[in-house]
Amino acid sequence: EWEGTFDAMSDAVFIFGPDRTLVRANSAAWALDGRSFADMAGQRCCEILAEDGAAATECLVERAMQTSERVTIAMVRSGRELSVTVDPLRSQDGPPRGAVAVIRDLSLLRRVERESKQQREVLSHVVENAYDVIALVDIEGRIVWCNRAMRDVTGFATDRLDGAKLVDLLVESARPEMLLGFDLAAGGEPQVVETKLVDASGAE
Numbered sequence: 001e002w003e004g005t006f007d008a009m010s011d012a013v014f015i016f017g018p019d020r021t022l023v024r025a026n027s028a029a030w031a032l033d034g035r036s037f038a039d040m041a042g043q044r045c046c047e048i049l050a051e052d053g054a055a056a057t058e059c060l061v062e063r064a065m066q067t068s069e070r071v072t073i074a075m076v077r078s079g080r081e082l083s084v085t086v087d088p089l090r091s092q093d094g095p096p097r098g099a100v101a102v103i104r105d106l107s108l109l110r111r112v113e114r115e116s117k118q119q120r121e122v123l124s125h126v127v128e129n130a131y132d133v134i135a136l137v138d139i140e141g142r143i144v145w146c147n148r149a150m151r152d153v154t155g156f157a158t159d160r161l162d163g164a165k166l167v168d169l170l171v172e173s174a175r176p177e178m179l180l181g182f183d184l185a186a187g188g189e190p191q192v193v194e195t196k197l198v199d200a201s202g203a204e
Contacts, residue, residue, distance in 0.1 A: 012103040015089075016061050020045045023098070032103060034078075049084060049101060050077075064088045065096040074106075081106040133197075141165050141182050155200035171196045 006013065012032040015024035021042050030037055033048065040048060045061035064071045064086040071086040083104045088096035127134055128147050135146040143161050151158060154169060167175045167182075174195040181191040 012105075014045075014048060014101040014103070015098065016045050016101065017098045018096075020059065020061050020065075020099075022048060029103070032105065045099070045101070049086075049103075060084065060086045061099045061101065064099045068096055079107075081110050135161075135166060137166050137182075139186055141167060141179075153199065154197055160200075169197055171198055 007027045009026055009028060012029035013026045014022055014029050017023045021044055022040055025033075025037050025040060030040075033040060044059075046059045049060055060071050060073065065088050068088050068090065070088075071084075073084050075082050075084055083106055084101060085103075086099050086101045089098040089100060091097045130147060131149055133147070133150045133153050135150050136144050138144050143164050143166055146158075146161050150161065154161070156164075156169075161169075167178050170178055177193055178195055181193040185191045
C-alpha cells in the first residue's frame, strides 16, 4: 500500500541516503527526469536537482542535512517552472540519515494564471469601455470602482467618485427607492430600479 501510494503521487519524490546519492524515487520523478530509476540510482543529488544552465553552486541536500532544516527554492528545468522542497530525514540520536526532495511542476499552474490574467484584462477593457454606466459598490453603497461611461455621464473625476455613496449622485427624490433596492439586493434579491443621476453641474 505504501509503495502504491508513493508511486501514485503527482509530485516527484527523490529519497537520498546519507552519502547524498539517490536510493529511491517514485514514478513522477522518473517522468520528470525522463529516465528510469535504474539510470538514476546512485547519482548524487547535485546531478539530479540541477537547474537548466546553472552552475552547481550549492547542494540542496547537503544544505538540508547540515542545517537539519527544510530548503525550498524555485527553478527552471527543461523549460518547466518547478518548486523544490528538501527535508532532512532526521535521526533522534545522530545527524540526518538522508533527505527527501519533493518537486512540484508549476508549469500548468503558471499557464492557467497567465491565461486567467489575460482574460481579466480583456474583461476589464470591455467593461471600462462599455457604453453603459457601470459602478461597483460595497455593502454600504459606496463606489469602489466605476467605468469611463460613469465618469463621462456625471462629469466627475475618478477621485471624486471613489468612495462616494451612489445615492448621493442621484436626484433627491430617487434616493429612497435606491436605498430600499440596496437593502433588498444585500439580502440576496436582485433589483431593477429606474433612477436619475445628477452630474457635476447639478443637472439631471
